Amino acid sequence: MKVMLTINGLVVEAHYSDKEIADVHLPLLRKLADRKTIPSHKRKIIFLSAPPGTGKSTLTAFWEYLARQDPLLPDIQTLPMDGFHHYNDWLEEHGLRPFKGAPETFNVDKLAKNLELIRDGDGEWPQYDRQRHDPIENAIRVMAPVVIVEGNWLLLDDDNWRSLEPYCDSSLFIQAPTDTLRERLIARKCAGGLSANEARAFYLRTDGPNVERVLAHSRPADITLTMTESGEYRFS
Structure with missing residues (x-):
C-alpha cells in the first residue's frame, strides 16, 4: 500500500506491504485499541518508545x-513527546542546548501533568515547532478515546521517567539494528542540508549516544516490534 501522510506539516509518501499490514499493523492496532480493562469514562494511553531513526512519526x-x-x-490519535522539550532559554541556562533531545532536556513533570489531564477528559497538548525550535503550548486538541504518546525516553529506566508509569495503560517498544539506524539518521541529516561530514559528526555527538541509551536502558514493554534493515516491521 502506498499512502500519503501529513507529518509535522509535511506530506510524506509511505509504503507498507499488504502482508505486513495484515500480519502486523492491523492485529497490533486491534490489541492496542482493546479497552476491556479501561473504565468507560477514561482515555486509553499507550506509550510508544523507540530509538531515533525507527520511523515512529510515520508509523x-x-x-x-x-x-x-x-x-x-476507534479513532486513534498520536501525541508526540517533542513538545515537552524545555524551552531554549532554560536549556541555555543549564548548559544543555548542545544536547537537546537527551532525556535531561525534557520537562517530565509537565508531561506527567498533561497525561493526568487527558486521562479523564479532552485537553490540550504542546507541539514542537521545527521553525522556532521551541514548543508551542496547546497546539493539539486531544479528543480520541485512544492515544499513542510517542518518544525516545518514555520507558527509560530511571526514577524521573519511571514516574510516568501510572499514566501508561499499555507500552510498545521498537528494536532495530544500530547500523541501520546510523545509516538512516545520517541520511536524514544530509537530506536536511548537512554535509556528509556534518551529519556524521552530529550522529557521533547526539543521535548515536541517544540510540545506544534507548536500546540499552529502556524498561521492557508489553509489546515489542523489530524494524528490519529494509524498514519493515515485525513482532519480536
Whole structure:
C-alpha cells in the first residue's frame, strides 16, 4: 500500500506491504485499541518508545490512517513527546542546548501533568515547532478515546521517567539494528542540508549516544516490534 501522510506539516509518501499490514499493523492496532480493562469514562494511553531513526512519526501517522479505514477500530490519535522539550532559554541556562533531545532536556513533570489531564477528559497538548525550535503550548486538541504518546525516553529506566508509569495503560517498544539506524539518521541529516561530514559528526555527538541509551536502558514493554534493515516491521 502506498499512502500519503501529513507529518509535522509535511506530506510524506509511505509504503507498507499488504502482508505486513495484515500480519502486523492491523492485529497490533486491534490489541492496542482493546479497552476491556479501561473504565468507560477514561482515555486509553499507550506509550510508544523507540530509538531515533525507527520511523515512529510515520508509523503512528499510518496507524491513525488505518484506524480511520476500519469501522471496528476507534479513532486513534498520536501525541508526540517533542513538545515537552524545555524551552531554549532554560536549556541555555543549564548548559544543555548542545544536547537537546537527551532525556535531561525534557520537562517530565509537565508531561506527567498533561497525561493526568487527558486521562479523564479532552485537553490540550504542546507541539514542537521545527521553525522556532521551541514548543508551542496547546497546539493539539486531544479528543480520541485512544492515544499513542510517542518518544525516545518514555520507558527509560530511571526514577524521573519511571514516574510516568501510572499514566501508561499499555507500552510498545521498537528494536532495530544500530547500523541501520546510523545509516538512516545520517541520511536524514544530509537530506536536511548537512554535509556528509556534518551529519556524521552530529550522529557521533547526539543521535548515536541517544540510540545506544534507548536500546540499552529502556524498561521492557508489553509489546515489542523489530524494524528490519529494509524498514519493515515485525513482532519480536
